Amino acid sequence: MLPTASLTSHDWSLHRKGPIDQARHNERVKDAIRGNLGEIVGEEAIITSDGDKIVKVPIRSLDLPRFRFDENRKDQVGQGEGDSKVGDVLGEASSDRAPGQGKRAGELPGIDYYEAEITVDELAALVFEDLRLPFLQPKGRALVPSEDVRFTEVRRRGVMSNLDKRRTIKENLLRNARSGLGGYGGITTDDLRFKTWETHVKEESNAVVIAMRDVSGSMGEFEKYITRSFYFWMVRFLRTRYKQVEIVFLTHHTDAREVDEETFFNLGESGGTKVSSAYQLALNIAEEKYPTADWNIYPFHFSDGDNWGEVDNQRCLDLVRQLLERSSAFGYGEIQEGGRRSPSTLMATFVGIEDPRFIGVTITGKDDVYPALQKFFSAHDTPSEAAAR
Amino acid sequence: MSATEVQQLESRMAEIHALAVGFGLDPYAVHFELVPATMMYEFGAYGIPGRFSHWTHGRAYQQIKTMYDYGLSKIYELVINTDPAYAFLLENNSVLQNSLVAAHVLAHVDFFKKNIYFGRTNRGMLETVSIHAERMRRYEFEHGRETVEGLLDAVLSIQEHVESPPVASRAERAPDPRDPTPARPENVHRVGPYDDLVYIGATSRPEAPPPETRFPAEPEKDLLRFLADHAPDLEDWERDVILMVRAEQRYFAPQMQTKIMNEGWASYWHLRIMRELDLPEQDYLEFARLHSGVLAPGGRGINPYYVGLKIFEDIERRWDEPPTEGEDDHVTPRPGMSRGRAKVFEVRELDDDSSFLRNYLTEELVKDLDLYVYRREHDRWVVAEKNWEIVRDSILASMTNFGQPYIIVQDGDYRGSRELYLKHCFEGHELDLEYGEKTLRFVRRLWGRPVHLETVRDGDRTVLSCADIALRTQVSGG
Structure with missing residues (x-):
């Protein structure tokens, strides 16, 4: 009989089509991530992971859309292992990750959004692409020439x-x-x-960042989360980009104290708020350890803006002015969930500062973390509209 | 595989081929090629080696590769419906694994050759896709990679919306290797070349017949062909790209349409062929393990291998029993075969998944296979129905039009301004509107003018409209 089966084997080692198209896909993934950074930077899963850990980033734009049925409104047929009964629960259907952003189907019958896998380091590289320390001056001797x-x-x-x-x-x-x-x-x-x-x-540009965090009782879950998220990215950014950046961590309620990094990120306390305590401590540290001739100083402070009283607000204003004299820039982030609170906050006090090196940002949602990073760490050739919001 | 193993496999394959033919299978000649795993994922991702480049293929490649690297799933075999057929085996599989795969493949090839839904498939597709890929690469040079990619994104998003090739008549089933690509229908009123002479001296020529009140005259299901033929502003190369994608889609259509049958048929035969081989006990155990792995009901979907195999075996069993009075169970006898065996051969020739399940999925099978209907109730997926008729009807409903919404071109000159009006033929299942809007924007890109899609939402007629690519889609009830 003529037609039979034949068996051959060739050398396929030079074949590259799949990997080439895969590379193109990866480019599109990166583009999509770039377009979604605002959403991604605020993801909780990311700031709790290590650098080489792979995180899943939802990118909705990358799936090729098509006309299809709404799986949530449609019966489907499945197969059990012989003992299924009416009423058996097969799985959770809720995978809505961002309510209010349109419908997202459950995880069971298909994936609605495409999840790209990327390491935190790769992601950080994308986030940090255009960031830099503002008003940075070459200063003093190099610590390690x-x-x-x-x-x-x-x-x-x-x-x-x-x-x-x-x-x-x-x-x-x-x-x-x-x-x-x-x-x-x-x-x-x-x-x-x-x-x-x-x-x-x-010549190195020595810089020190004084990170201040409000840990008072008025800082709710959301405020704490935003602060941690912002500082997570900031610390990572500084360590990736600059060899010579030191970071000093301060926390405060009515009193301020210097803490180590771990305490800084994990501490939750209660009590009232006296922001001036932190600024005073920052000023003391700057004066003692970081002479302006040798250091670019960057104080950063995150708070809900709910300070002890007008007297202390004025004291803060005064201290910010003093700090600005010694610093390259001063960053203040005020967190107001949903933007619902009254303007009688610290930010309102800072509105009068006209120095472009005072950079104020109001954060009302998770998606604001990335714009805040961009605002703090951009070139700042133009006077900032300090505290205008 | 070592050289000795390859030799062993070759002689095993001759044996398997002889057994298959002895059982009555009639496959095309098959070229088996041993490939490394990387090539297997690649062919799996592209469906057929040498297809055009696109990032969605790259994504599929990455997904398959990841599944393989993590040991989650492994492609054992890839077979291509051509004459002669091509099949790819993993080079690092054991002789036994590849023997099983070879038996499985021969049954697939028999199915490709004999099932009527494959009667008009292009059996030279391997070359065709290479030619397509070459042409698309040339378009990339001429018009830029981004341009071609953007076009392909749009075309691929609606690639399912083609008319399936018609079932071949018995006369046509004789092998005709080249795809009779349907000629582009002429929609323009044709004026004969000598019309001028005929009407010399006449004071008035007969007017061209009044334009048809409807365009297209009949609603058109083949969205790709309609766009390629009638989209006002596309360039020729863009139309060519649409038609290439369409040709490949139509080639794959019968495979999607017979997934359960085809896998069931191949499993039915690899089981019977392997049983006939004189295997050492150890190999027999490995075979049993592999076979049960393939057939395990996995996840919550339906395992086509398992369901298909069980239905074929059930058909054979039922038709081997003496016919019951009054039942319509006619079967054309085949020499040397029992009634039951002749029946399964007949089924593999004449059915597709829809008719296969409609006719042969019985109450007992639904129970044995433990099939059920599930749906979303609040935040959970819950088994909702086990009644066999409801289960069967749900499967059938999910297969209508390959499980895709049935969308037709209702009007290609909507509002008299060449806007495109599509209609979703609503059969009880609502569209995913978010995806619908995005897809409509792609249709807008191809049509070049405003497009509309009519569907039903919460019982009301709803029209999605996309006037401009940059604009968001408008939704209007009415």
Whole structure:
């Protein structure tokens, strides 16, 4: 019988079509993430994870849409293992991640939004793409003078280990040619060429960020979350981008104290609020440890703006002005969930500050964290509309 | 696989082929190719090797690869409906695994060759997709990658909306390898080349017949063809891209339409063929383990291998029993076969999944297979129905039009300004409006003028409209 089966085997190792289209898909994923950063930066799952951990980021724009049925309004057929009964619960249907953002179907019959997998580091790189420390000045001596050796010159004398063989041979050929002999040979001391180097000392811009966090009783879950989220990204950003940035962590209610990083991120206390205590402490630390000649100083403060009273507000205003004299910029973030509270807050007090180096931001929702990062860490060539909101 | 193993597999495959033919299967010749896992995921992602580039293929590739890398799922085999057929086996599988796959593949190829829904498929598709890919690459050079990708995004979002190839008549079922691509229907009123001469001297020529009151004259189901033929502003290469996608979609349609039958048929035969082989006990155990792995009801969907196999076996059992008075159970006898066996061969030739389930999914099977209807109740998915007729009807409903909403072109000259009016033929299931709006924007991109889609929401007629690509879609009741 003629038609049978044949078996062959080829070398497929050079075949690359799948990986090429995969790369294109990954590009689109990154574009989609860039377009959704506002939403993604506020995700809780991200700020609680390590750098190399893969997080799932919902990107809704990447699925190719098509005409399809609404799975939530449609019966479907399934198969059990022999013992299913009417009324059996097969699974949770609620995977709504952002209520009020349109319908999202459950996780069971299909995936409504496409989930891209990306490491926190990759994500951070996208978030930080355009961020920088504002008003940064080259200051003082480098803490670790980073020396850079560059071979920049060629000389006739030097150490044999730095002999530039190519140039030496060239010289030899030239000399032979000039003498009419031509060719290569008979290298003399005159032919020798040596590479020499210079040391470059790169000037570092030393910077210290004084991160202040309101831990008073009026800071609810949302306020705490936003503060942590913002500082998470800020710390990560500073450590990724700058070698020489120090971060000082302060918490305050009616009293302020310096804490370590872990305490800073986890602390929840109660009590009243006296913001001036934090600013005073920041000022003391700046004066003692970080002379302005050597340091760019960046105080940042997050609060719900609910301060002890008008007297303390005025004291804060005064301290902010003093801090600004020593600092490159001062960042203040006021968290008002849903933007519902009255304007009789700290922000209202700061409205009068006209120095563009005072950067005030009001945060009313999770999606505002990313714009806040952008506002604090952008070039700031133009005077900021400080506390205008 | 080592050289010895390849030799072993080759001789095993000859044996399997002889057994298959002895059982009455009639496959095309099959070229088996041993490939590394990476190639298997790639072919799985593209459906057929050498297809055009698109990021959705890249995404599928990544998903399949991830599933494989994590050991969650593995593609054992990929077979292509061509003449001769091509099948790909994993090179690092054991001889036994690949023997099972070869038996499975031969039954698939028999199905491709014999089932009437495949009668008009292009058996030279492997070359066709390469030619398409080449052409699309050329368009990328000429018009830019982004442009072609943008167009493909739009076309692929509605690729399901084509007319399936008609079932071949018996006469046509003789192998005709090349796809008789339907000619583009002429919609323009044709004026004969000599009409001018005929009417010389006449004071007035007969007017062209009045334009048809409806355009298209009949509602058109083939959205891709309609756009390729009638979208006012598309360039020729864009129309070509639409038609290429359409041709490939139509090639895959019968496979989607017979998924349960095709996998059931292949499982039915790999089981019977493997049983005939003289296997050492150890191999037999491995075979049993593999077979039960393939058939395990997995997740909450239906396992087509399992359901298909059980129905075929049930048909054979029932038709082997003496016929009951009055029952319509005629079957054309086949030489050397029992009634039951002849019946399953007949079913594999004449049915698709819809008729297969409608005719042969019995009350007992629904119970044995533990099929149920489930739906969303508040925040949970709950088993809602176990009544066999309701279950069967739900499956059938979910298969209508490949489980896609049935959408037709109602009017290609809506409001007299060449706007496009689509209609979702509502059969009780509502559209996902969010996706509907987004898809409509793609249709807008292709049609070049405002587009509308009529559907039903909460019992009321609703029209989605997209006037401009940049604008959000408007929803209006009425």
